[in-house]
Every structure is written in structure tokens, then in C-alpha cells.
Amino acid sequence: MSITVIYTVATLSAIGTSAAIILYFVARKFKVNEDPRIDEVEGNLPASNCGGCGYAGCRAFAEACVKASDLNDLHCPVGGNETMNKVAEILGLEAVKKDARVAFIRCNGTCDHRPKTNIYDGATTCSIASSVYSGETDCQWGCLGYGDCYDACDFDAIELRSDLGVPKIIDDKCVACGACVDACPKDLIELRKKFPKERKVVVACRNQDKGGVARKACSVACIGCGKCEKECKFDAITIENNLAFIDSDKCKLCRKCVPVCPTNAIIEENFPPRKIKVEEKEECRTAK
């Protein structure tokens, strides 16, 4: 009995030892020399693997950074400038400062603004609905509201608002990875410059129909009248295909375009209330 035990242990130990020796030499022979900086860079990345940098995950981005001769085209939108500075420090390169960005859904076609003209009862995804037909309202450009962007977001930064019919982006959760931009079949989502206190002035519309058609479909549609373009002193606004666009990199948040818009297609968010212009009061008492 005891001999069986001894034989077993001895055989197994012999196999184990020889395997270990073989593995040792194989490992030495096929050793891959990896730049230790890749691990270091990766350790400083947010590990969200969102793909917002354009690479397949944080590891791939770290490899690209280490290989690159400069960091001009490499940017981690989640970590922002802080992360990129750390990466630059490790690699002895210079990081390019980039403005933080935030996603914005350019459609304000809520149930109040854009009446439904028919009912869709097919598969509830935006990609399928948009491939079947133009949508439940007369606006073929606007949000369908089935939430493909919501499904694409890994950061819980989009909430579906059944009361509005259009999803909302939660700015402080959005990391500008761009997943929702690709998911939206109507190309409504734009990554815009993030201003302090999450302030923004945006044309919340993508309707490229002529004014009358657009307005009939939605009360807050951009009709491409061009008033905002004239008002803007910073050349931030351009009109193309009956649609105004505010370039967030040029916009100075002066808000002058907002009141001139006849359809309220330009919206301002997170500003303190405007001072109401009070006409100079006539003196009601005669001075002494």
C-alpha cells in the first residue's frame, strides 16, 4: 500500500519537475520584450475601455502612446488633460491641451413641440425604425426616442425621458467617448466644447427642410432664417441647408443669438436668469 503511494508521488514529482524545466527554457526562448512603459501608461488611464480615443481599449491606447513620437493626435477624452499630462510625463513628451467635450442631442422635438402624426409598432430601436420609415412625426430629421444612444452609453450619462420623448444627456457623467454619436442613426448627437458650469448655447435642431415645412412639423424647428448668423459677432454661426449651426469652439456664450431666434430653436442652458430690461421709469413725483 505504502509503496503505491511512494511510486505515485515520485512519478508525479518527476513529471512536474521535468515540465517545469521545459517551461523554464521555453519561457526564456520565447520571451517577449515589452516596453515597461506600456504598463505604466495603462496604469494611469481610466480603464473604462470605452474606445473614445479611437483605439480598442486602454491597453491599445497605451501601446499607441508609447510608440508615437508625439502626442498630437492622441487624447483620452475620459481622463482629459490631467491624464494626458501624466502620460506625457512618463514618456517624456509634450501633451497637447484639448478642451473637454460633452455630448449634446440636437433635437428639442418633445411631445409638446412636435406632434405625432402616426404610430410605429415595430421593433423598438432607432436603427430599425429609421431604416423602415421617417418616424412618428412629420420631421424626418429628429429624434425617434427609442434610445439607441442610451443603450450605447457605458457611463449612465443618458436618461430616457418618456415625458419628453427625447433623451437627455447628464453632463457631469458624460465623458465624450462618442459611442452615442455613432449609435444615433439620425446623426443628432454632437460632441461640443464643455464650458464652465455646463453652460451652453446650441441650435437644438437638425431639420434641413425649408422653413415652412420644418415649422409645420415642429414648433421649435430651425427654419434657417439667418437672424442668428447676423447677430453673432464671433463668426460662430453658419447656415447650411436651411439649418443654423453654432461652432462651440468659436462661441463665447454671449447669448445674443438666443432672443433673435423666431422659433426658439436656439436654447441656452445653465445660465442665471436674464436681467429683464426695465424701461426707465418716469418719475412719478416732481422733484422739489
Next chain:
Amino acid sequence: MLKTFKKGGVHPPENKLSAGNPIEVLPLPASVFIPVAQHIGAPATPVVQRGDQVKTGQIIAKSSSFVSTNIHSSVSGKVKKVDFQADSSGYPKQGILIDVEGDEWVEDIDRTEELKKEFDLEGAEIIKKIQEAGIVGLGGATFPTHVKLVPPKGMKAEVLLINGVECEPYLTSDHRLMLEKADEILVGIQLLKKAMNVEKAVIGIENNKADAIQLLSQKSKEYEGIDIAVLKVKYPQGGEKQLIKAVTGREVPSGGLPIAVGAVVSNVGTAFAVYEAIQKNKPLFERVVTITGKGVAKPSNFRVRMGTPTSALVEATGGLPEDTGKIISGGPMMGRAIASLDVPVTKGTSGILLMKKEESKREEVIACIRCSRCVSACPMGLEPYLLMTLAEKQIFDRSEDNKIMDCIECGSCSYTCPSSRPLLDYIRFGKGKVGEIIRSRKK
């Protein structure tokens, strides 16, 4: 035993409400909107301008490439504008808006009803005339007929199959046409045979149309080389590949055209259009449209000019029933719901179906129970449940490996699913994406 195709298939209630009602001519509408893309292939290029006077049958948009067709004016009157208007998809498409004034036809069109049997034309001349007349497959796919008649190099057609199956529930336009224009269809078939240089033609008809079978069997004796194949009722027998399988027993290979097994399939409506184009000089600007539904006061078959708004058809049958839930252009299985009654009748409109609310309601979607009914129903031998999941998860390479492009979008899978899963919705989406990928690979 009656012939049919082997794989899959379903048998929905036939509901051929308008089968007994003869074809009537729909009065001319006040204006028509004629889209320039009524066929598969490149849209035609408009050749008229605002303010031009046009006659019925005049070319208003010219074919822009080989796979494209001419578009003819369906009315006489004044071109109001060349504009964009929403089609059945809701997206605006280019077309020509004409205000109707009288009904003056182009002079060389023979407007008599007299049957002209004799013809003395070469095959190439027939094809040229078909191309000029703007004829497309009238079964619904709207593939330009002249393209189909010229086989790719190295292939030869042996048999012409004429599709008189009309397997879609509710629709009766082909059925009525076979009853009322039997001789014209048979002459049209002779013309098609000559064009393709084949000896044999077979008309496939399902045995729920006994009167049409009897009439055509009798009349076809007067014509050489035309047989009638009586088929068992089964959907989607009107599908090209299913019809070939049912009549000839041959199976079109995956990704191949019917010509690969020596067959070319044309609809009875197309055969009639070919007769009119060649014997009567009349281009394709009107077609038979069934307008039907359980709530419709008078389900009818109308001869309708292209570009007539759907609302005119609905009016002619007694107006929109109050409990209408969906308006479908085409049949209930493959047709598509339209969002507006302004959508015009085009070359591909075989019927307008007004469905009641309770009929058209989609049931609540629940989880797949792996019953595999969709697999047994699929006439192409695919696995719809798998294709749906792959499209849902956007795994398009595996969708392609699982032959998603072979799907004929007949809807048998969705029809049979006990969990009312939107199988075809997802498969069609996946098909679109895989098609894009295949095209980008070719470039």
C-alpha cells in the same frame, strides 16, 4: 398530388374579398405625383419642366442607366413642378407633379380593346420596345424587365415561368387580370418567349383560383408551348425561387439568380404590360390595384394611373373605415404600412389593404421559447431566430455566414412566432447592414 415547394411555408387565411369583383376604371384624379424612382436601379432623370404640357403616355423621365427604366406620364395636363414628396417610407423622393387636364393620349397608342394576336418582331426588337415602355416586374419587386430578359454571358434560359400564384392574402389584382385579359396575357407570354428565345412557358396558379385555371387551360391550347401548372396553396409560392422549385423541381443556388437553373420568372401583370406595350404601343402608366380590407364597404379592383394618391382609391371604395388601424401598401405579409394617404400608386403597388385596429395590432413581444417554428416555416431554410439575435447584437460577419442575404423577407417567421417576436424587422435591418458591408468590400 398537387405541386408545391418543399421547404417551409405557411398558409395564412386567404381573405380574397375582392375576387368576384371585376376590374373597374378609377376616375382620373385632379393631380398626380409620379415618382422618378418606381423601380429597382438608378432613378430616372426628369425631362420635363414646370409649365410643360404633357400627354398621356409621353416620356417624362428618361432611364439613366441599363438597370433603370423610363417613366411615362399617366395623365395629360400641365407639369406643376418637379418636386420632392414623401413616398411610402416617409422620406421625400423626387417626382413630377402634374395637374390633370382632360385625357389626351399620345397619338400612336392604340386605345381599342381589340385583341391583336399576330406579331412579326425579332427578339431584340421586343426587348428594345419593353425597355422603352418602362416595363418592370409588376409582382412587387419592380425589377426592370428588359434586364431580366438578357441573360448574363454563358447562361441560357430554358423555360419561362409566369407567376399567377398571387399567394399574398387579400390581393386579387392578378386573379382578376387572368380572368378578364386571358388572351392578352397569353399573347404577352408568346412575346416574352420570343424575346428570350425559349420554347416553353409554364403559368403557375394556385388551386384556390379554379376559374382562372379552367379559363387559361382552355385558352392556352390555342397557343403553342404554354402549360398550366396547378399548385397547392402555400405562402410564399409567389416568391421567384419557390415558384421555380414548385414547378420545375429545381433549386436556385444560394446567392444565385433563377437563370442559374435556366428559368426566368415574370408576373402575369408583366405579361399583360408587355402585350400592351408591343401590340398596342402603350407604355406602362397604369396597373390593376386591389383595394380591400374587412372594414371596406366595397372591396374592389381598379385600373389606376400611376401617381394617383392612395386617398383617391380609398374614396372610391366608400371612404376610410372608422376603425382603420393600418393602411398597408401591398399585401398583409410583405406590404408596408404607409403613414399618409398622399402616397402615390407606383408600378410596384399591387394593392392597398385597410386593416382594422384589432387585426393590425402587434402582440406583446415575449422571450424566444426555442420552439423552432420559424425554422420550419422559413422557405429558404434559414434560422430566423439566430439571424434576429445576430442582428440585434450587431454581429454582422456571422449573419453573413448564416446566409442572411438569402432571406426573401416573406415574413413567414414573424407570422408563425408564438412569442410575437419581430424577427423580420431585425433580419431586414441585418440584411441592410450586411449588404452595405458586401458592397464596400467590392469597391
